[in-house]
Amino acid sequence: xxxxxxxxxxxxxxxxxxxxxxxxxxxxxxxxxxxxxxxxxxxxxxxxxxxxxxxxxxxxxxxxxxxxxxxxxxxxxxxxxxxxxxxxxxxxxxxxxxxxxxxxxxxxxxxxxxxxxxxxxxxxxxxxxxxxxxx
Numbered sequence: 001x002x003x004x005x006x007x008x009x010x011x012x013x014x015x016x017x018x019x020x021x022x023x024x025x026x027x028x029x030x031x032x033x034x035x036x037x038x039x040x041x042x043x044x045x046x047x048x049x050x051x052x053x054x055x056x057x058x059x060x061x062x063x064x065x066x067x068x069x070x071x072x073x074x075x076x077x078x079x080x081x082x083x084x085x086x087x088x089x090x091x092x093x094x095x096x097x098x099x100x101x102x103x104x105x106x107x108x109x110x111x112x113x114x115x116x117x118x119x120x121x122x123x124x125x126x127x128x129x130x131x132x133x134x135x
Contacts, residue, residue: 030055035065038079038116042066045120046127053077059104062097067106070131076106077127081113 027047033055034040043066046053057067059076066077078094098108107130111123 025052038113039065042079060100074106076101076108078110
């Protein structure tokens with residue numbers, strides 16, 4: 001009988017270990033999900049500043065480019081390339097997306113490709129101010 005208990009215990013330990021391993025944050029996996037160079041730059045910059053950024057997080061019928069979960073806050077970071085976010089239709093789509101995300105309690109930050117390429121320090125300052133702001 002004791003062999004059965006030991007066997008069951010080993011199976012449980014294996015299952016728990018497997019589940020913990022699956023839920024572990026692996027930055028390289030997030031980089032693989034990146035859909036543009038500016039998203040990759042943002043992911044790298046956040047990672048270098050000791051954040052754990054996530055790429056392409058689903059929310060309702062949308063996907064968040066880069067997401068941060070920090071001390072109970074959900075921060076959606078949208079990386080807007082000029083080519084895909086300059087038409088009136090796309091601007092309206094972005095406005096609706098922001099509204100949906102805000103209803104789901106996301107704090108939404110949008111950065112243009114130019115801001116990300118040329119002023120990453122300013123982007124990071126803005127993100128840090130939101131992360132460390134009291135509710």
